[in-house]
Amino acid sequence: MKYLEFKIAVLERTGLDERAFRESGSEIYIAANLENFHGICLLLHSILSSPVMLYFAEDNVKTSGVYTLRCGFLGKKIQRWVFVVVDIPKDNLNFPAISKDIVSAQLFEREIKEMFGLIPAGSPDVRRLRLHDEVWPDGYFPLRKEFVKPEKTNNTGKYYVFDRIEGEGVFEVPVGPVHAGIIGPGHFRFSVAGEPIINLELRLGFAHRGAEKLFEGKSAKEAQIFSECISGDAAFAHSLAFSLAVEQAAGIDVKENVKINRAIGLELERIYNHINDIGGMAIDVAFSYSSTLASIVKENILRLNEKLSKHRYLKGSNGVGQCALIKDKESRVCLLEVLSGAKTDIDLLKNILFSSVSFMDRVDTTGTLHRKTAEDFGVTGLAGRASGLELDLRRVFPGIYEKTSFEIIRGDKGDVLSRLNVRFNELAVALRVITELSGQINFSGKEDSPEAIIISGTGLGAVEGWRGPIIYWVKIGKEGKIERCKIVDASFNNWQALSCCVHGNIIPDFPVCNKSFDFSYSGGDL
Amino acid sequence: MNNIINIANARIQKGIVTENLDLIGSKLKTEIQKKFARSLFLREVDTGSCGACESEIISAINPVYDLQRFGVDFVASPRHADALLVTGPVSLNMSLALKRTYEAMPSPKFVITAGDCALDGGPFKGSYYIEGGVSKIIPVVFHIPGCPPKPIDLVLALLLAVKNLKRS
Numbered sequence: 001m002k003y004l005e006f007k008i009a010v011l012e013r014t015g016l017d018e019r020a021f022r023e024s025g026s027e028i029y030i031a032a033n034l035e036n037f038h039g040i041c042l043l044l045h046s047i048l049s050s051p052v053m054l055y056f057a058e059d060n061v062k063t064s065g066v067y068t069l070r071c072g073f074l075g076k077k078i079q080r081w082v083f084v085v086v087d088i089p090k091d092n093l094n095f096p097a098i099s100k101d102i103v104s105a106q107l108f109e110r111e112i113k114e115m116f117g118l119i120p121a122g123s124p125d126v127r128r129l130r131l132h133d134e135v136w137p138d139g140y141f142p143l144r145k146e147f148v149k150p151e152k153t154n155n156t157g158k159y160y161v162f163d164r165i166e167g168e169g170v171f172e173v174p175v176g177p178v179h180a181g182i183i184g185p186g187h188f189r190f191s192v193a194g195e196p197i198i199n200l201e202l203r204l205g206f207a208h209r210g211a212e213k214l215f216e217g218k219s220a221k222e223a224q225i226f227s228e229c230i231s232g233d234a235a236f237a238h239s240l241a242f243s244l245a246v247e248q249a250a251g252i253d254v255k256e257n258v259k260i261n262r263a264i265g266l267e268l269e270r271i272y273n274h275i276n277d278i279g280g281m282a283i284d285v286a287f288s289y290s291s292t293l294a295s296i297v298k299e300n301i302l303r304l305n306e307k308l309s310k311h312r313y314l315k316g317s318n319g320v321g322q323c324a325l326i327k328d329k330e331s332r333v334c335l336l337e338v339l340s341g342a343k344t345d346i347d348l349l350k351n352i353l354f355s356s357v358s359f360m361d362r363v364d365t366t367g368t369l370h371r372k373t374a375e376d377f378g379v380t381g382l383a384g385r386a387s388g389l390e391l392d393l394r395r396v397f398p399g400i401y402e403k404t405s406f407e408i409i410r411g412d413k414g415d416v417l418s419r420l421n422v423r424f425n426e427l428a429v430a431l432r433v434i435t436e437l438s439g440q441i442n443f444s445g446k447e448d449s450p451e452a453i454i455i456s457g458t459g460l461g462a463v464e465g466w467r468g469p470i471i472y473w474v475k476i477g478k479e480g481k482i483e484r485c486k487i488v489d490a491s492f493n494n495w496q497a498l499s500c501c502v503h504g505n506i507i508p509d510f511p512v513c514n515k516s517f518d519f520s521y522s523g524g525d526l
Numbered sequence: 527m528n529n530i531i532n533i534a535n536a537r538i539q540k541g542i543v544t545e546n547l548d549l550i551g552s553k554l555k556t557e558i559q560k561k562f563a564r565s566l567f568l569r570e571v572d573t574g575s576c577g578a579c580e581s582e583i584i585s586a587i588n589p590v591y592d593l594q595r596f597g598v599d600f601v602a603s604p605r606h607a608d609a610l611l612v613t614g615p616v617s618l619n620m621s622l623a624l625k626r627t628y629e630a631m632p633s634p635k636f637v638i639t640a641g642d643c644a645l646d647g648g649p650f651k652g653s654y655y656i657e658g659g660v661s662k663i664i665p666v667v668f669h670i671p672g673c674p675p676k677p678i679d680l681v682l683a684l685l686l687a688v689k690n691l692k693r694s
Contacts, residue, residue: 131655135618142654149654153618177623180602182570182580185620206619207574210653229649232578232674276581295588302585312676313578522576525617 003078009047014040025248026397027460028082029070037086038096041071041105044082048075051104051378051493054471056486057116059145061090067118069095070473071105072460076396081460088118097123104378104493115143115212130205130525133158142213165191165199173507177206184521188510195506200499207525215485220246220320220454223482227472228315231489231523233273236265236314237465238472238489238523243320244461245474250454252321259400260437261323264335265314267430268325270466271339272301274423274430275346277518281420282353284511285362290352297345304338307331320454332438343431350424360417367513369414369501379497381468381490383517386422387414393464404436414501419516454480467491467520489523547678551596554685558597561691562608565597566684568638569607569631573624573660574617578674579641583611586677593677598684604630610664615643615650616657628664638687640670640680648673667691 011018014036022029032040044050050073058068066087073082088095097120099106109120110129117139120126128136135154141147162172170193177185185206191199211230215223227242228235240262247254279294302312308325309317317325326332353359369379374387384391385408392408394401409425411418456478462471468490475484494517502513558566572580586593587600601607604627616624628637639660642648647658660666668687672679 130619132619134622147654154621177620178571178604178627182572182584182600184572184577184580185574185617185623206617206623207572207614208617208619208655209574209615209650210655211650214650214653226649229576229643229673232576233581235576235578292589295585296590299585299588299590313581313674315673520577521572522574525574 001077003075003080006047006075006078010040010043013043016040025459026080027248028080029085030083032084032086034086034088034095037069037071037084038098038101040084041098042101044073044084045102048073048078048082050074050076051375051380052098052102052108053081053378053380053469054473054486054488055105055108055112056473057088057112057118057143058475058484059116059143060087062145065090067093067116069112069118071098071108072473074391074396076391079396081462093117094119094121097121099123099125103376107493107496115141117141117144130208132205133160142210147213160203162189162201162203163191163199167193169193170198186521190507190510192507196504197502197507197510200502200510202495202499204495204521205525207522209522209526211526212485212487215482218482219480220476220482223485224319225316228313230487230526231491231520232313233276234269234465234467234470234489234520234523236269236318237463237470238487239315239318240266240323241461241463241465241470241472242474242485243318244463245459245472246320246454246461246476248459248461249457249474249476250320250459251457254321256400257442258321258323260441261325262318263400263404263437264434265309265317265323265325266463266465267434268301268305268308269314270430271342271427272298272305273466273518274427275301275342275349277515278349278353278420278423280515280518281363281416281512282359284515285359287353287356287359290349290356290359293345293349293352297342297349300338300342304335307334326438326441328443332441335438336435339431339434346424346427346431353420362509362512363416363420363516365413366416366509367501367505367516369497371414373500374414374497377496377500378493380494381464382419382422382426382466383468383490383494383497383519385409386411386418388412391469393462393469397462400437401433403440404433406433416512416516456480465490467518467523468494470523487526489520489526491519491521491524495519495524547591547681550678550682550685554598554681554688555596557685557688561688562597565599566688567599567601567606567608568611569601569604569609569627571610571612571624571627573612573614573620573644574656575614575641575643579613579643582674582677583613583640583680586680588677591677591681593681596681604628605632607631607635609635610637612637612639612660612664612666613641613644615647615653616660616663618655618657621657621663624660624663636667636691637664638668638670638684639666640672640675640683642671642673645669645671 020031055071173190176187187203189201279291283291371388471488473486477483670683
């Protein structure tokens with residue numbers, strides 16, 4: 001479908017005027033009102049066959065007396081982000097919920113309700129998401145501009161109620177928020193009958209630190225550094241998505257070398273994390289030797305990162321309009337040398353794992369996430385691709401990847417083995433892509449990028465991190481300060497995949513199911 | 527299998543840039559032997575960190591650093607721990623869990639914090655949803671700075687922390 005065909009289809013089926021469309025780069029904003037908002041969202045959901053990718057509110061009460069709601073879908077074929085925009089007057093905070101029809105909007109509407117106090121009328125679930133009832137009093141909405149912190153938090157006297165599964169022999173196993181391993185905080189409540197898991201309820205939010213609010217009032221430069229602390233193992237991808245958003249808002253062009261360096265950084269991050277998770281899956285079924293080998297490969301990549309960027313997690317290497325990881329021929333030689341060593345080790349690791357019958361027995365058909373479930377919950381990234389979904393932002397918006405042999409990797413069964421295979425294949429692609437791109441860097445031209453001038457505006461930046469899409473929507477005010485920053489890490493919606501995939505599995509297989517996804521606690525909780 | 531072990535060995539040797547590690551490590555081992563008679567068991571608690579600190583703590587027990595050979599290990603329960611190693615700025619949602627984890631440890635016990643967030647909130651200072659540092663909730667005897675602290679820094683800091691410990 002071409003963009004024009006899409007536009008005509010939407011105009012015909014909604015009866016909207018063409019002036020309702022505002023286009024800005026790869027973003028389309030369709031102005032709606034409270035009557036037709038719900039209908040337009042459903043229409044876009046179906047003709048773009050896209051889940052809700054990002055959906056957020058913004059407080060414009062001071063300037064125009066309204067809260068502005070933006071619900072965004074991804075048009076893969078038309079290569080556009082399509083938003084439906086609606087204003088909600090400050091004296092009537094209700095808006096028609098779309099989560100009763102689109103499951104992937106559910107968590108977003110809960111977030112909008114707790115952060116802004118807007119009420120999604122007709123939503124099947126309006127519980128708070130991250131501001132736990134036990135510690136946060138009613139009536140305080142942190143992302144409103146006039147928000148003042150409550151004087152007293154903790155011990156509100158309220159409690160969260162878990163779904164109770166009842167029946168003969170059914171028992172509950174509570175796990176967390178402090179886990180047995182060295183890992184982020186979250187609570188898992190299993191309901192079990194004998195061996196198989198009947199229900200798993202996740203309670204997250206334990207890593208909530210109010211990140212979006214902290215962006216407000218920061219300069220682009222300060223916010224850039226801060227974006228690296230949202231999810232530490234995806235620091236580069238977060239920082240890159242943020243800078244793309246600012247560059248889009250301020251209309252800054254980026255040089256070819258910068259684009260190449262950014263793709264290299266993104267793929268390096270993918271490599272060390274995929275290898276880490278492959279090792280994690282091995283250790284979770286007590287295959288410690290292979291996990292040890294994986295940890296050595298990871299360490300080597302982290303040391304390479306440090307050589308290239310002075311930081312093991314690539315922090316500080318990306319900026320608005322700038323990124324220089326491979327600065328000279330020596331660093332390119334070093335890069336290629338380490339990666340060729342890594343490739344040998346990864347091949348060896350794959351060999352060990354795939355020739356172990358007991359390992360394969362544990363991962364094959366374990367933790368199956370069905371394609372339909374993944375589609376409904378808006379599962380994206382690696383988790384979605386392993387279940388057969390075809391979504392990779394590197395394919396939708398290829399950019400510099402057009403000059404490489406990049407290919408999208410998918411699985412079909414959606415089990416732990418599928419995700420393991422996708423990781424191994426993505427590792428191969430990442431190694432190839434980096435090698436190809438590093439040959440295209442131009443070292444001769446000493447083209448110093450001037451310090452970018454930040455002007456006011458809005459922009460969206462999205463990258464395919466190793467877990468999946470990381471999306472930033474940024475609004476910059478007159479003094480170059482951030483007024484609103486919406487972050488969607490792939491983990492936000494993807495966590496729900498975990499509770500669906502474990503049904504019928506045994507609790508001892510839960511760790512390997514969890515590790516096969518390895519979602520981010522901090523990225524989801526913000 | 528031997529072949530595989532050789533390859534792994536070669537990788538470890540090659541990657542080493544930290545000659546100091548063995549020196550610091552052996553001092554740490556002696557110090558732990560002196561103060562704990564055998565080994566030091568840590569329980570790690572994440573109170574809302576970005577995950578980079580966890581990644582580096584896990585790196586410290588990979589075969590390159592192999593923290594366990596110096597007499598330090600990470601255990602799955604606070605009941606088995608001599609000390610807590612805490613990261614993160616303490617999200618309000620985590621303050622009760624942190625307190626209870628501390629209370630669940632048998633005495634004598636102590637707490638070390640790792641990463642800039644755990645000291646005073648770090649980059650999250652001023653947020654509406656953090657306590658702003660682990661020491662607001664439980665007593666802390668030693669802090670390891672860094673964002674995140676590198677594995678070699680963790681080893682060195684553990685040495686200093688154990689050295690500083692006084693009998694109470």
